[in-house]
Amino acid sequence: MAETLHSLTALGHSEPETHAAGPCRIAERFDVALASLAARKGREADVERAAKAAGVPLPGPARWKDGAPYAAFWVAPGMWFVEAPFASHEDIVAHLKPAFGDAASITEQTDAWVCFDISAAELSPLLERLCNVDFPGAPDGFATRTVIEHSGCYLVKRGPGQVVLYGSRSSARSLLHALETAAASLA
Amino acid sequence: MTQSNRIAGGQIDRSRTFRFTFDGRTYEGHPGDTLASALLANGVRLMGRSFKYHRPRGPLSAGSEEPNALVQLRSGPRQEPNTRATVAELFDGLEATSQNAWPSLKFDAMAINDRLNTFFTAGFYYKTFMWPASFWEKVYEPIIRRAAGLGALTREEDPDEYDKGFLHCDLLVIGAGPAGLTAALTAGRAGARVILADEDFRMGGRLNAETLEVGGKAGADWAAGIVAELSAMPNVRLMPRTTVIGAFDHGIYGVVERVSDHLAVPPKGKPRQTLWRVYSRRAILAGGATERPIAFENNDRPGIMLAGALRAYANRWSVAVGDRVAVFTNNEDGLRSATDLQAKGVDVVAVIDARPGGSVLPGIRHLKGAEVIDAQGRLGLTSITIRQANGRTETIRVTALGVSGGWNPNVNITSHHRSRPVWDEAIQSFIPGPDAPHGLTAAGAAAGALSTHGALATGQAQAIAALADLGITAKAAALPNAEDAPISITPKWYAAGGKGRAWIDPQNDVTVKDVKLAQKENFTSVEHLKRYTTLGMATDQGKTGNVLGLAIMAGLTGRTIPETGTTIYRPPYTPVAMGTLAGRSRGKEFKPFRLTPSHKWAEEQGAVFVEVGMWLRTQWLPKPGETHWRQSVDREVLATRKSVGICDVTTLGKIDIQGTDAGAFLDKVYCNTFSTLAVGKCRYGLMLREDGMVFDDGTTARMGEHEYVMTTTTANAVTVFRHLEYCRQVLWPEMDVQLISTTEAWAQFSVAGPNARKLLEKLVDQDISDAAFPYMGAGSITVRGIRGRLFRISFSGELAYEIAVPTRYGDALIRALVEAGKEFDAVVYGTEALGVMRVEKGHVAGNELNGQSTALNMGLGKMVSKKKDAIGMVLSQREGMTDPNGYRLVGVKPVNPEGRLTAGSHFLEIGAAPVIENDGGWLTSKVYSPHLGCDIALGYLKAGDQKMGRRMRAVNLLAKPPTETEVEIVSPHFFDPEGERLRG
Amino acid sequence: MIFNHPILGPRDAQEFVYLGDASLMRRPDGMTAGIEAFHDWLYNRDNPAGEHRELWYHEQGDRSWLVVTRNTVTHEVIRVELARDVAKAMGRTK
Missing domain, CATH: 3.30.70.1520 (Heterotetrameric sarcosine oxidase)
Structure with missing residues (x-):
């Protein structure tokens, strides 16, 4: 048997990447x-x-x-x-x-989803620019579907500064761009 | 002349100086100034020209209600028209120019309109631009557009960013004057989540413009103290420079934050403005009140302004608008302007008080029962003519006049759901009516409580009441001492003098004369008055003029003001830039892109992409030397038919359907039968809408006893999923069916052509011989050890498979397929070649699935089973939809192989005139078939199945002149009609 | 608008897709009802100024179909139910 198939992350890399944007850290999860x-x-x-x-x-x-x-x-x-x-x-x-x-x-x-770990000291300022979720009002462990950058996502609140975000895999780059743009505007 | 009109005090920061320009001249101002206050400080009163008559104008107000002082701010791509100088916060280097004036603000050629005013009366548009109708587009509209419209854009792209966002709160407080601050403080101390929004850059509202004390402190200082306390509360969000533009359903408010408007250029990454969607559980409107003028002849002269504005410029911005000042009032508040200005050392030459009796101000010439009836000074006020109680007229030399006709509560937002304001006799104005938007109450001046004490008390009371609704207990703290004087107003709307014009709505140049004309022509309802005269239809929405106009109409018709009624308001409260409404959704960020698993590889190959919904799909892949897309597409088609081609088909919708009723469920949603499909097989399915039209099509495979995988078209992936959820939840709620989309979970490639199997055998770990994996087979496989799926289906008419692996392996799979395909000269083809092959094969796609076509139209009538109750089955049998002479899918070939076909062309019999009665149908899809060496098309032709072999004309009626091609009607199956290749 | 979702609480109507009058739930049986009955069911609707029952789909949420009773004049949302529950109560089965 020939060698097996290699895998690519949703962002198109062989290894997941972490991006620093404004006060936020956006890490692609591939695990x-x-x-x-x-x-x-x-x-x-x-x-x-x-x-x-x-x-x-x-x-x-x-x-x-x-x-x-x-x-x-x-x-x-x-x-x-x-x-x-x-x-x-x-x-x-x-x-x-x-x-x-x-x-x-x-x-x-x-593989239907791209998964991001998003963290900052406080994520409300980022999320209020992205989606209609009442993030400060939500308890830890809150999970919801919401719309970010015109597409459906699942957002899981792990803490006030910790979120796991699932977005549609095909628009991973657009989603990351939206996250980075919003995060940069917080600087 | 440097800030010649500056006086002492105020809330400007004199330690720093800003330089700015207006019409090319440089001036100086200070932080805390607005453009208007800084210009006035420099003795500049003339700031604009009116809309219709091009009358010279200066600011009427000191706030967002401003109708006159509209300027163009900034230059180049950031140039912004119609900016109110009264709210434009000064910054160093600000550039402003006047607008609606040519060649200059002081000499405006269009001011000829002022001389021709008898032609430009109410209803001018309706009377003048009546006929002929064809003149509208070509003659009238361009003339109107050139003459009207105020400022201009440079048409360069705005380089700034605009953002949107979402906020949540228990209580939204609109306005940070004494009422709003008290409401926010009361709620903030109770622990509620509060948003306090104010359009001004300095919170405090009127307190910043007054000398009144609150709790023994200067009002502005008291306000600053409250703001400091609020800003320390984590549950309170203070939003200065933020306008609440509209109330929407169920506590949603549109809110515009001017993040960087007060800066020359936004800081890197920061938006210029942000449009917030605020979700509030309760809201308090504490938006204050707007002063209104009194109409008299030439009351639009620069230098004549609202009395409250005159003292705001003095108290807050340390500007004496004129060296000799008079005040014309009908209420107690107007007197404050006189006393405040006098206290600032300004020469107050007269107070013209329309009220006959009452006390007289000490040390000021206070004329009771008097009126201002005319004003002089074309480019700036020089004198006023007054008429005293005894009828004697007198001309008084003044350079500024403050006018107060009373104060109108800013009820606008309470009207956004059609609530009609109600008349309050005591303050002679409208206050919020019943049926305000749910959860919204008003406090302070907005509610008609015009005193400072009234504002504090109602602000607190409304906050307590609003929070009580939410189950939050708020304490009533002791209120600070504040004035509580009644406004003591006597109605005065129009001080008639001679025959000159008296302005009501200065921006749209609506005068008392126009209201009279409207009344004479029987446009007496307020709604007619508004449309006929354009009263209140300018960018200021009549904030200063509306009540005045309808009060004058009431007087003319002999009705009371409540009988006359008022128009209501719509969002936005103040103008909103288009860029703000668009937010970040512009250019390439208009919508997200969806990339296919082969995107990276295709990019490397120089593929041409096409937008299919949000997807970017490979349209074709040019090879070196190919200069025309047809060369690439023809090559891709021919190579596929000759050997093998590979195409990314991931974008097709995939839905996993499981459950013990999955088969029965599919029988309901497809017009053909799926419950009988064997495990490991797939079938083409046709989905109808209830009206009998075809909704979607695709192949569905049975992967297990209770497990199917449905394929939808790319375009309908979302709507089909929604429809299936509807069917299982609403129509057949007892069915055991579970759905989940897997469109993106699998990278799926079509491998088509005579060598498709040979190619796949190099990658697939299992036996996929014809015996092991027959035509329409489906099943799980492994691809070099990775779990995958294989479907033996064909869209091209070739021996073909669709192979899928988890998306992360898609990039590797396309590379592996290309590599393994080298020995077969495999090609990768794009959507164009896909389209060519499907037309050659006679398969329907988007152009045929147009929502107006039945299975019968498509030649698929036999697929509609009448033995089961499937969606659309019953109504597909309606008369008209079963017409034997109705449209049928046909193939179309030009009689002359050189003949060109155009999709959208209509079928006409030879010799028939191109009229609707002779219309035979139309060409839906056209391609060039390299296989047949000519254009071919599919089309819907009436009784098409009976017209095989017939010659007709395909007429393109959209071409000028219309073009036509003689065509032969043929079977839509141009290629391998018996399907022998599929089963190879 | 805000719908008070029976499971998820208040959610913005922007997350939902509107289908139409909830009378659509009364789909006739295709094997017994004729064209007339289907036609009447599919096309003939009341258009009340006032209380109206509507089908909305929580596409950007939990994918529940809801029956929203709404006043078309005031936009007041009077009741929000899971369409599945309403359908079952109506006797809809398989």
């Missing part, structure tokens, strides 16, 4: 495996049981919950995005399917 997990109709209890056994947190609406190896955030009624370390869980569906069987619909989402 997260992501899958959607949706309970099948009438199987909600089975999903809860299986999740518990497999160590998959199933937080309530608009929440992200940490765990090991899985973390997860709520995206829709009965549906979560499950995060895991890419190195150990690249084929995340293959890891989750045995645990949930036919109780859940599970789909790989890893």
Whole structure:
């Protein structure tokens, strides 16, 4: 067999990059495996049981919950995005399917998204220029879909100065440009 | 002449001096000045020309209500027309020029309009530019546009950035005068999240312009103390230089922050302005009040201004507008201007008080029951004519006159949802009416509480009430002592003198005479008055003139003012630059770009990209020596058909559909059947709208018992997903179906051509022989060890596959495909070649899926199963949609191979006139087929299926003159009609 | 406008996509109802000045379809429900 396929980050590099912009640090994450997990109709209890056994947190609406190896955030009624370390869980569906069987619909989402870690002493000034999320009013662990740069994103608040942002992978460069421009205007 | 009119005191920073120019002359001013205050300090009263008559004008006001002193600010690409000098904050190096005057502000040729004023009366537009209708576009509009319009743009691109943002608060306080400051303080101390916005660069509102004391301190000092306390509160956001421009539904306010307008050039990275969308739970309008003039002849002379402005210039900006000053008032507040100016050492020669009785100011010539009836001085006031109570007239030499006809609460924002202000007899003005936007209350002068105490008290009370609605308890602190005098106003709208014109709306040059004419011609409703005379339709929206105009109309019609009513206001409160509304969405940042997984590789190859929605797709890939796109496209098509071609098809929508009812669900949303599809196979699906028209098409594969992967067109990826969610949540909520988009998760490439399999066999780890992976097969594979998917589907009519890997491997896959394809002379083709091949094959795409076509029109009528209840099935059988002579998809070839076809051309029979009755349909898509060596097209032709072989004309009616080509109607399947290559 | 989403609380209407009158939920059964019934259902709507039930999709949110009861004159939002719940209560099944 010839050599395998190399991978590129959403920004088009072989290794993820970190950008400093204004008071913010914007780091592309390339180490997260992501899958959607949706309970099948009438199987909600089975999903809860299986999740518990497999160590998959199933937080309530608009929440992200940490765990090991899985973390997860709520995206829709009965549906979560499950995060895991890419190195150990690249084929995340293959890891989750045995645990949930036919109780859940599970789909790989890893490469549908670009993932950014955004940090600063205080992120409100950045986010209020990007999206309509009431960031200062939201608790840590708040997770929501929102619109940044005309496209849908998932924003997870880890703390007042710490955010994980998932944006559509194809527009990663435009999204980064928007983040950097807004961050530069804070300087 | 350096700041000859500067007097002592004020809130300007004399330790620093700014130099600026107006019409090329250099002047000096100080930080804290506005352009108007600095010009007035230098003895410059003439700042502009009026809109219609080109009358010489100076500032009427000291604030955002200014109708007259409109200037062009800055130069070059930053030139900004119609800027109010009264709110333009002075900076070092500011450049301003007058506008609407030629050749100069002092001698304006268009002032001839002033002499011709009898022609330019109310309704002038409607009466003059009536007919012929064809004159509008060619003659009238250009004339009007040249003569009217105030300032000009340079047409160079604005180099500054504009931003947008979102803010959230419990309480938005609009205006930082005594009422707003008290409201914000009350709420801030209660722990509420507060935003306090004020259009001025210095918070404090009227307190900055008054000598009144609050709590034993100068009002301005008290305000500064409150601002300091508020700025220390983490829950309070102070936003000076920020105008709330509109109230929108449910507590949303549009707010413009002038981030860098007070600087010559914005700091690097900073926007010039930011448009904020503020989400408030409650809001208090504490926007103060605007003084209104009294109409009298020639009351628009430079040097005549509102009495409150006259003393604002003296108290706040240390400017005596004139050396000899008079005040004309009908209320108590006007007297403050006289006493304040006198205290500043300005010669106050007379107070002309329209009220007959009452006390008299000591030490000032205070004439009771008197009126100003005329003014003199063309380029600047020199004298006024007054009429005393006894009827005697007298001319008094003055260089400035302050006029006060009372104060109008700034109710504007309360009207943004159509609430009508109501008349308050005590202050002779309109106050906010019922049904103000939900959550918005008014306080202070905006609510009609014109005294300082009234402002403090209502500011506090409204804040407590607003927070109580939110369950937040706020304490009522002891209010500082402040004046609480009534305004004691006696209505006075128009002091009639001779036959001259008396201005109501100075910017649009609406005079008392115009109101009289409107009344005579029966335009007596306020809405008609506004449109007929243009009263209040200028950039100042009639902030000073509206109430005056309708009060005069009330007088003419014998109705009361409440009976006459008032027009209401729309956003924005003050003019907003277009750039601010656009924000960062301009040029290349208008929308984001979506890049395909092969983008990096294609860029390296010098690919030409095309925008498809937000996607940038490879349109074609020129090879060295190719100078015309057709050379590249023809080569890509021929090479694909000859051997193998590769195309990035990632942009097509992909939706993962799982659940025990997934098959039954697809049977509902597709007009054909999917529940019977075998696992490991795919099928072409046609999706209808309920009205029976085709919505979308694509291939859907069954990956498992309860697992399908749907493909949509690139254009409809989002709308199809929305539609599927609608079907599963709303129409069939008990179905077990889960959906997730995977469009971006997979990099997908089409590999098409006779050698497609041979090429893929070099990369795919599994057996993909025809037996193992037959036509329309689908399944999971690995590509050099990486998990992937393979679909044996074809859009080109060739033996073809679509191969997918997780997107991060897409770049590697395109490179691997190209590398492995070398031995087959593989090409990578773009959307143009894709389009050529699909037309050759007779596949429908965007031009045929136009939202007005049925499956029958497309020749796919048999796909609509009537054995199941699918969306669109019933209404697709409507009469008219099943017409056997309706449009059918046909192929079109020129009779002469050299003949050119144009998409959009219409079918006409030979010899038929090009009239609608003879229209046979139209050409939807046209390409040059290198395979056939001529233009070919698809089209919708009436009864097209019965016209195979017929000769017709394709007439391009848009060409001038119309062009036409004789064509032959053929099957849309130009290429391999039996589909033998697909199954190869 | 702001919709008080039954799960997520107040959200800006900018995040939603409007479909139309909530009477669209009463889709006739295609195997039994005829063209007339479908035509009436699809095209004939009331256009009230006042209370109106509408279907909105939270596209930039949790992808819930909502039934929003809204006053078309005042824009007051009177009620917001999950369309799925409303549909089930109406007896819609598979």
